[in-house]
């Protein structure tokens with residue numbers, strides 16, 4: 584698909600010239616107003632050509648606003664302007680523009696600069712993806728999890744919202760690899776990851792921690808809701824039978840309780856619960872608090888030492 588270029592200029596003649604030049608190679612969006620440019624930048628854009636002198640918001644202000652917003656920060660901005668002093672050009676770069684072109688410009692050179700910056704942006708995006716995602720499953724990787732989880736946990740302590748952590752491990756994965764081969768083992772990991780991703784909400788963070796172990800951080804979610812979510816994942820995987828192979832997972836859960844909680848403490852408590860799950864029947868969900876309580880069949884009828892007990896206060900996540 585063609586890359587998208589946004590042209591922002593208050594002079595219609597400039598817009599016409601640029602749009603005609605670009606339209607053969609790119610999808611072109613144009614606007615004469617800086618305020619509108621900021622709104623348009625929220626959609627998928629590959630580059631912005633930005634005039635400086637415009638009524639209302641000028642180009643410098645637009646660039647400052649784009650760079651202050653996490654969603655638009657990475658879009659390359661090229662200033663295209665009549666302001667030709669060294670101070671202006673320097674200021675444009677200071678604001679985070681990737682390039683500064685003075686009008687009247689040479690069309691072939693501007694086209695070359697645009698394609699260079701788009702190609703650089705695509706390479707950066709690819710590197711960013713590779714640095715933060717697990718190659719096999721497409722979930723986030725351990726590096727990204729460790730970086731992001733610490734921030735989320737600190738936020739939950741500061742703002743006082745609930746948060747819990749699931750450690751999910753594929754049961755008897757070595758046996759699957761031994762019986763069906765490693766190619767099949769990889770397919771199972773991808774299938775499990777895809778179930779985990781489909782059960783998560785947008786604000787959750789799912790990652791492959793290593794081998795057959797996955798971690799999910801549930802934002803704004805207490806322990807009881809976390810159990811419901813974990814059950815959903817466990818049951819879906821059990822029913823899914825990827826490639827006709829019986830696959831189950833065990834899940835340990837912890838929730839943010841102490842003011843000095845961090846990823847390490849939460850992970851360690853969830854991992855202990857997982858260890859208990861592995862030492863009991865597997866294919867179950869065990870929390871850090873109720874390590875004798877195995878929620879195997881259904882969350883509404885967990886068995887405590889063999890007896891059916893109601894679990895109060897459990898509600899579906901919105």
Ligand SMILES: [Mg+2]
Nearest residue numbers: 593634636637
């Ligand atoms: Mg202008």
